[in-house]
Amino acid sequence: SENPKDPIAIERLNLMNMAKLSIKGLIESALNLGRTLDSDYAPLQQFFVVMEHCLKHGLKSKKTFLGQNKSFWGPLELVEKLTPEAGEITASVKDLPGLKTPLGRGRAWLRLALMQKKLSDYMKTIINRKDLLSEFYEPNALMMEEEGAVIAGLLVGLNVIDANLCMKGEDLDSQVGVIDFSMYLKDGAHSSKSTEGDGQITAILDQKNYVEELNRHLSASVNNLQAKVxxxxxxxxxxxxxxxxxxxRIITLQEELERVKEESSYLVESSRKVNNTVLIVNKHSIEQQ
Structure with missing residues (x-):
């Protein structure tokens, strides 16, 4: 079993708890705010800082000609290989003017994925591929352990948030990501609000699940009707x-009928002519007698 005093395990646990607080706080505050979030929104900025720390945990050092380099851009680039639709984000990141570092690209990617409401899906995608992640992370890194999976699951709650983040002019390359613990240290009076917030979040997530289920049901009905059509x-x-x-067939039969009629009338006419000829001959022979 895992040593409870293992400093790396403690780091993972602390980061996971910070992520929980950050995600919960962001959802609560965003719902209370009731509008689309922008880049200046402090709880959102803090969320990205916490996510960055989680993604950096246990990263292997990559030796480059500039020395040691640790970047979580590598693991995020994996998503595109596993989920082709994520290619749109990766392409957008690479097209962003002013981004010079892998760190800046990683930060931009997180923001775009959040706006797309795909962050949870994409994180789950890479979390499930430890074989690929092991190239970038140490075996005891957060992304390689249970805490990473927990965080990926929690991120689905952020799908209720609408964010419009303009990254032009934002210095994503050189920002220093420091966790502001004061945002999470609330007094006891906050706990009842927090419980209320939890209820609100649960209700919204339940509603979201209900709507998704309804959509699935409607899709099935549409498919069924389409099959009938x-x-x-x-x-x-x-x-x-x-x-x-x-x-x-009718046309053919009509043509045949016309042909038979024509033949019949021809035969009748021929027969009439023959009869007339016979009568004339008979009459002539009688006269001669």
Whole structure:
């Protein structure tokens, strides 16, 4: 079993608890604010700082010609390989003017993923691929352990938040990410508000889950109806073909009937002519007698 005094394990636990507080605080404050969040919103800035610390935990040093380099941009770039739709974010990050460092790109990526409401999905995607993460992280890093999975799960709550973050002019390369602990040290009077906030968050997440379930149900109904429409269209198409064949048959029969009528009238006419000839011959022979 894990040594409870293992300093790395304590770091992971502390970071996970900070992430919990940060995510919870951000959701609560954003819901109370009731508007789209921008880059200046302090709880949001703090959330990104905490996420950065989580992603940096246990990163392996990459030796470069400039010396040691630790960057969480590498693991984030993996997402694109595992979830092609994330390529849009990676491309946007690379196109952002002014970003010169992997750290800046990583920070921009986190912001774009949050705006897309995909941060939780993308984090879960890489968390599930320890085989790939091991290239970037030590085995006891937060992203390689249970705490990483817990944080990835908590991030889904942020999907209720709307954020519009303009990154132009924001110095993402050289910002110093310091956790402001004062934001999380609330007095006892806050606890009842906090409970109320928890209830509010739960209600919203329940509502979100209900809406998603409803969407799934509606999608299934739509698919079912579409299948019926397709079947009817096929049936209709078959009937149309059969009708066309029947019409062709009718036309053919009508043509045959006309031909038979013509032949019949020709035969009648021929017979009449023969009869007339016979009568004339008979009459002539009688006269001669």
């Amino acid at each position: 397709d079947a009817l269209e096929k049936s209709n198409s078959k009937l149309t073909e059969e009708l066309a064949v029947a019409n062709n």
